[in-house]
Amino acid sequence: MARHIVIGKGPVGAATARLLDEQGHEVVVLSRSGGDGSVALDVTDTASLRQATKGAEVIYNCAGPAYHRWPTDWPPIANALLDAAESSGAVLVTTGNLYGYGPVDGPLTEDLPLAGTGTKARVRIGMWRDASARHEAGRIRMTEARASDFFGPGVTGTGHLAQRLMPALLAGRAVRMIGNPDAPHSFTYVPDIARALVRLGADERAWGRAWHVPTAPPLSTREAVRQLCRLAGLPPAKVGRIPWWPLHLAGLVNPMLGELREVQYQFDRPFVLDSQAYTATFGEAPTPIDEALGATVEWWRARLGR
Template identity: 25%
Template sequence: MQTILGSGGAIGVELAKALKEYTSQIRLVSRNPKKVNKTDEIFSADLLNASEVNEAVKGSTTVYVAVGFPYNLKIWKENWPQFTSSVIDACIMHNCKLVFFDNIYMYDSNYLNGMDEQTPINPPSKKGKIRAEIANMILSKIKEGKLTALIARSADFYGPGIKNTSMLTETVFKPLSIGKKANWMASLNYKHSFTYTPDAGKATALLGNNEKAYNQVWHLPTAENPFTGKEWINAIAKEMDVKPKTQTATKFIVKILGLFIPLMREMPEMMYQYDRDYVFNSDKFTDNFDFKVTPYLTGIREIIASDYSNKKAS
């Protein structure tokens, strides 16, 4: 049995699709889980309840963490360490391998141009400190020999069917699709990598089913040579056949946008990711596995075909 904790989000759904290549025994766990594949087992659980996490994990060979708690610092402080501790304990108790889907908030802000698995850990934000804490919880148990696990890290992500959890969706795709200005934080002139969610799902499933991948950190496959902010907006507008109307969002504007877009309320401390090149290196993965990474333009076209083909900008 391979179990996904947090199965209803953008990554969980893509992961469930990808896992069917490796097994027909997939358990989807969330408060209100829904099947992705016909043979999926659904398991309703409160993932902040340690006993329910334990029951959800029981009988699994591999447990994937694809949870996305609300993007709020207070909630992250309360939920992430508690949840991570419960998952680690359950995996150790039931002798399950753990695959933890992670981001890059813990990396030193001076090393974002070409960041890889060896990038220094020095979180520049409060959210980053939480991510560093929970990653260290996992890595320390691996080092102690008590846990078999891997951490799979993604850049900011984009993909079809994402609701309210992708910056690129909220600030570029959605506004351009209804004739409004795209909003790009800090500066339009810096490169910014995005990981395509179907690629992330497939790659996470591949790692989870490959023994040699464990007890390591991996960057999930992400297209090389990312666009600058201006190039992202121009490319998306061109594929939508709309004008690339643009507004650069200062911290003040981001705070105003937060009144209307919940995701933006938490972004002022994260703006450092947009005032310098943010280039994600996944060479370790592509050097070790035969994997075709989705080019950026292909990803853009697939998102528009999936989510915006019936919308017209006014």
């Protein structure tokens, strides 16, 4: 039975821990606050993290610093994890995103340059380059699973298919979203992210490069709402658009809203992830979209008592 360390108890970390447990592995979840089956540990405390990861086969970075604190919080977390992977000999698998590519015309593939210039993009690019440098020097083994906006059971944040949409939809109200409701957008199902993380940590072919998590064909927000209503047995909900100007104005005092300006392009134009390289290499396809959206509806109904 292998020992696996999951950093973070959010939706991705929890799903990854469950999958590893189902496979019969020893799983330890580390989080700053503890609780929910996790062990309290400040992962920036390098000495404590090294001790906690001794004997680990794989370390999964599923941490999720507050959106507006990425520049201050991510570097010490990432560096401590690199040191722990080097000390323990464990494979480091990082949950990544698509910010590093910046605005791109056409589908996003892993061979695109990391040309993003925004603050959050530079943070993620720096993390990737630091990890790659240690891998190329033979000091660690690492890989990264990059996903688009994720959704599914347990996801309660402000993403497209979560807190911003589901409560209103299930209450039969109109839905108001930021960005272009008709722009194609990729959504990645959290159980597929967990499955990819576990696969990449165990397969030598994955190490030393980034992979896009298997993701269903893109949907516009309007199409997603239509399918969610159908699966929920509800009449189609009206979809409205929230203009950017009040959000930018509110961002002057709300740091979370202020961060949206950098990624506005992800909401206003097509944002499509291509995961064919992963599927061709590992033979795993994304969960069918109706199954994924249906599970999301049922989880939200249970959460909201509807």
